[in-house]
Amino acid sequence: MKILAYGSLLAVTLGAGVSSCTNLDEEVYSEVLASSFNPTERDLPYILAPIYAPFRGSMLGWHGYFDLQEESADVIVTPVRPNGWDDGGTYRRMHQHNWTSEQSQPNNAWGMAFSSITRCNMIIMQIEDGTLALPEDAAAAAMVELRAVRALAYYFLLDNHGNVPIVTDYRDDSLPEQNTRQEVYDFILSELAAVLPDLTEEVSPNTYGRMTKWGARALLAKIYLNAEVYTGTPQWDKVIEEVDEIIGSDLFALDANYSDVFTYTNQNSGEIIFAVPYDEIYGQGASLHMKTLDPLSRLVYGMSAGPWGGNCAVPQFIDTYDPDDTRLQDTWIQGPQYHASTGEEVINYVKAVSEIARDGGVPSNAGFRVGKYKIKQGATNNLDNDFPLFRYGDVLMMKAEALLRKGDANGAAALVTEVRQRAFKDNPEKAAVTGADLLKGSTYQYGWQNPDGTVDEVNGGADIKFGRFLDELGWEFAAEARRRQDLIRFGVFQTKSWFNHRPHAQAQTRTLFPIPFAELSKNPKLEPNPGYN
Numbered sequence: 001m002k003i004l005a006y007g008s009l010l011a012v013t014l015g016a017g018v019s020s021c022t023n024l025d026e027e028v029y030s031e032v033l034a035s036s037f038n039p040t041e042r043d044l045p046y047i048l049a050p051i052y053a054p055f056r057g058s059m060l061g062w063h064g065y066f067d068l069q070e071e072s073a074d075v076i077v078t079p080v081r082p083n084g085w086d087d088g089g090t091y092r093r094m095h096q097h098n099w100t101s102e103q104s105q106p107n108n109a110w111g112m113a114f115s116s117i118t119r120c121n122m123i124i125m126q127i128e129d130g131t132l133a134l135p136e137d138a139a140a141a142a143m144v145e146l147r148a149v150r151a152l153a154y155y156f157l158l159d160n161h162g163n164v165p166i167v168t169d170y171r172d173d174s175l176p177e178q179n180t181r182q183e184v185y186d187f188i189l190s191e192l193a194a195v196l197p198d199l200t201e202e203v204s205p206n207t208y209g210r211m212t213k214w215g216a217r218a219l220l221a222k223i224y225l226n227a228e229v230y231t232g233t234p235q236w237d238k239v240i241e242e243v244d245e246i247i248g249s250d251l252f253a254l255d256a257n258y259s260d261v262f263t264y265t266n267q268n269s270g271e272i273i274f275a276v277p278y279d280e281i282y283g284q285g286a287s288l289h290m291k292t293l294d295p296l297s298r299l300v301y302g303m304s305a306g307p308w309g310g311n312c313a314v315p316q317f318i319d320t321y322d323p324d325d326t327r328l329q330d331t332w333i334q335g336p337q338y339h340a341s342t343g344e345e346v347i348n349y350v351k352a353v354s355e356i357a358r359d360g361g362v363p364s365n366a367g368f369r370v371g372k373y374k375i376k377q378g379a380t381n382n383l384d385n386d387f388p389l390f391r392y393g394d395v396l397m398m399k400a401e402a403l404l405r406k407g408d409a410n411g412a413a414a415l416v417t418e419v420r421q422r423a424f425k426d427n428p429e430k431a432a433v434t435g436a437d438l439l440k441g442s443t444y445q446y447g448w449q450n451p452d453g454t455v456d457e458v459n460g461g462a463d464i465k466f467g468r469f470l471d472e473l474g475w476e477f478a479a480e481a482r483r484r485q486d487l488i489r490f491g492v493f494q495t496k497s498w499f500n501h502r503p504h505a506q507a508q509t510r511t512l513f514p515i516p517f518a519e520l521s522k523n524p525k526l527e528p529n530p531g532y533n
Contacts, residue, residue: 038133039132039133039134039138040134040135040138041134041135041137041138041141043138044138044141044142044145045206045210047123047132047134047142048123048142048145048146048149048210050119050123051116051119051120051123051146051149051150052116052149052209052210052276053116053119054111054112054113054115054116054119054153055112055116055276055389056276056277056278056283056285057112057285058108058109058112058285059276059285059286059387059389059481060278060285060286060287060288060373060383060387061285061286061287062287062291063090063104063105063108064105064108064109064112065108065109065112065156065481066288066479066481067094067105068094068105068106068108068109068160068481068484068513069481069482069483069484069485070311070479070481070483070484071091071094071095071105071311072094072095072097072099072484072493073483073484073487073493074314074316074317074444074446074483074487074492074496074498074499074501075313075314075317075474075478075479075483076311076312076313076314076370076479076483077091077095077311077312077313077314077353077367077499077500078091078095078291078310078311078312079091079312079353079361079362079366079367079500080361080362081309081310081361081362081363081364081366082361082363082364083295083308083309083361083364084361085308085309085310085361086361090103090104090105091310091311092500095499095500095501096500096501096502096504097501097503097504097507097510098504099513099514100514100517100532101514101515101516101517101520101528101532101533102516102517102518103513103514106160106161106513106514106516107516107518109156109160109161109513110157110160110161110164110515110516110519112153112156113153113154113156113157114153114157114167116149116150116152116153117150117153117154117167118167118170120146120147120149120150120153121150121167121168121169121170122170123142123146124143124146124147124170125169125170125171127139127142127143140198141198141200143195144195144198144199145195145199145210145211147191147194147195148191148192148195148199148211148215148216148219149211150168150191151188151191151192151195151216151219152211152215152219154166154184154187154188154191155188155219155222155223157184158181158184158185158188158223158230159226159230159485160512160513161512161513161514161515161529162180162181162184162230162512162529163178163179163180163181163184163512163515163527163529164178164179164184164515165177165178165179165523165525165526166179166183166184166187175522175523175524175525176523176525177525178525178526178527181230181231181512182230182231185223185227185230185231188223189220189223192216192219192220195216196213196216196217196220199211199212199213199216200212200213201213201214201249201251203251203252205267208267208275208277209274209275209276209277209386210274211274212274214246214249214251214252214273214274215273215274215390217242217243217245217246218242218243218246218273218274218390218394218395219274219390220238220242221238221239221242221243221246221395221398222390222394222398224236224238224239224242225239225398225401225402225489226485226488226489228489229488229489229511234405236402236403236405236406237402237406239398239399239401239402240399240402240403243395243396243398243399243402244399246273246392246395247395247396247399252270252271252272252273252392252395253270253271253392254271254392254393254396254418254419254422255269255270255271255422256422257422258326258327258330258422258423259330259374261388261391261393262372262373262374262385262388263374263385264374264376264383264384264385266385266386266388267386269388269391270392271388271391271392271393272386272388272390272391272392273388273390273391273392273395274388274389274390275386275387275388275389276386276387276389277386278382278383278384278385278386278387279382279384280379280380280382280383280384281382284382285382286373286382286383286384286385286387287381287382287383288370288373288383289307289370289373289375289379289383290305290307290308290381291307291308291310291311292307292309292310292311292312292369292370293307293308293309293333293369293375294307294309294347294349294364294365294369295307295308295309295364296337296346296347296364297333297337297346297347297369299339299340299346300337300338300339300340300346300347301340301375301376301377301378301379302340302341302377302378302379303378303379303380303381304378304380304381305380305381309364311367311369311370312349312353312366312367312368312369312370313332313351313367313368313369313370314353314498314499315351315352315353315354315367315449315453315499316444316445316446316447316449316455316498316499317444317474317478317498318332318351318368319445320442320443320444320445320471320474320475321475322430324424324426324427324430325423325424325430325475326422326423326424326425327423327475327476327478330371330372331370331371331372331478331479332368332369332370332371332372332478333349333368333369333370333371334349334350334351334368334369335348335349336348337349340377347364347365348365349365349367349368349369350365350366350367351367351368352366352367352453353366353367353499354366354449354450354452354453370479372478372479372480373385373387387481388480393419393476393477394477396415396418396419397415397416397419397472397473397476397477399415400412400413400415400416400419400469401466401469401473403415404438404466404469405466408435409434409435409436409438409439410434410435411435412435412438412469413433413434413435413437413438416433416438416469416472417431417432417433419472419476420432420433420472423475433468433472437468438466438468438469438472439466439468440462440467440468441460441461441462441463441464441465441467441468442460442461442462442464442467442468442470442471442492443461443467443468443471444460444461444467444471444474444498445458445460445461446458446459446460446461446492446496446497446498447459447460447497447498448497448498448500448501448502449498449499449500457497457502459496459497461492461496464490464491464492465490465491466490467490470486470487470490470492473486474486488511493507493510493511494507494508494510494511495507506531508531509529509530509531509532510531512529512530513529514528514529514532515527515528515529515532
C-alpha cells in the first residue's frame, strides 16, 4: 500500500470542486476543525495531500495525462475494435492532431494543473492569515513545498498550453489576465530558485511522493531541456548543472532490473526521484491496464474486473527495437497469453494493427499491449503501481542529450551505454553505443501505414538530427507519458507521418494544445492559442 503522501485529506484544507483557474469560489470545510486542530510538522503530509491529489486523478486515468502525451505521438494508438472504441472519434482526433478546444484530454490536463494550483494558493493563504496555525518551522517547510508543487503544476501548463494565467492569490476573485509562455517559463524558474535552498534533501518514506530538492532539480532540468521549445533559447549547460547535483548526491541509482521501476512494489525503487503514488484500495485512479488489455486478459491475471481492450503499440515503433533488448518484453505484452488456472491459451497478441475485422474495427488481439506497469494476479480495475514522473534513468539521459547537443557525442554515449546495460545483460556488446552511433538518424520507418500494413510516403527517420538518440529515448521511456514532448523537441511531431497520422495542415500550431473552450467562454481576457478559433 502506498498511501503515505496522498492518503488522508484534512478537511481544514480541502476545497471541493476545484476545476480551473477561473473557478475560485469553493467551499472550505474549516468550521469543524479549525478551532480544535493544532497541527505539527508531522501532519504536513496530510495537510498538503490535496495539492498532490489532482496528479493522481489524471496521470494514468481515463482521458488523462498518459493519453494526452501518448495518443498524440508515434508509439501508441487506439484503433476502433469490434467492441467499439470509436467514442465519437476522440482517439482518432488525438492521433491525427485534429483536436479542438473541447477535446477532453487537453482540457483534463488543464483542470488537473489548475486544481493543484488553486489548492496550493488556498493553503498558502490559510498559513499566511493564521487559519492554519502551524509552528514556524512547519509553516516554512510547508510554504516551500507548496510553491514547488505549484511550479510543477505550472510546468504541465507551460508544456501543454503555453499561454496561461499566472494565479498566485487565492483571495483575488477577479478574472485573471493571460500570460505568455515566456512569462510562465520565467515564473516557474523564479519560484523554484526561491524555494530550492530550503526544500528538504531527505529521501525516505516520509518524503516519497512529495516534492523535495531533488524533485525540484529534476523539474528544472526538464524545463531547461525543453527551453528552446518554450522560449527559443537552448539551455544545455543549465541542464547539466541541475542533473549533476542529482548525480553527485549519490541518493539515487539505476535499479538492477528495468521492470523494478514500474512494478506494483515500486515504492521501493532506488531510481524514482518523484512519483505519483497509487494504491488499488486507498489511492485509486490508475486504470491504464483496463484500457489496453483485451477483455479475455482477465483470465490471464485472474482479474475481478473485465478490461476494455483499446490502445496498443504502433507496429512501426515495435519494429525499431533490437530483438535482444529486454525492454521490448518488459514494456509490451505480446504473443500467446495463458489462463491463470488452466494454462490454456486465451488470446494471442499480434504486432499488426492494420487488418480490418469483418464486424468492424481491427481484431481484438491486434497490437502489442502496454505491460510496463506490471499487472499482478488478482488485479482489480485499479493498479497498485506508482507512476514515476522523474527517475534517475531520465536524469542520465537528460545529461547525455545536453552533452550530445553541445558536441560531446562520446560523453553522451558513455551515459547512454550505462542506461542500456541492464537491457542487454546477456549481450553486453550490444549495450555499448558510440558517439558516432548517436549522430545517426532514427531507425523508425516513418510514413503513412495503409490498411494492408504497407507504408506509403516513406520518408524514414534518417534525416532526423540525433535521431538515434531519439530512438534511445523511445526504447527507455516508452509508455511513460512523455513521447509527445520528445517528438516536439526533435522536430518530428510537426513533420513526420506514422500509423494513421500525417502532419497537420497547421502542424506548427499543434505543438500547443488549445485553451479550453469553457475557459475562453468564462474569461474574455483569454485569447485562443495560435491556430485555434
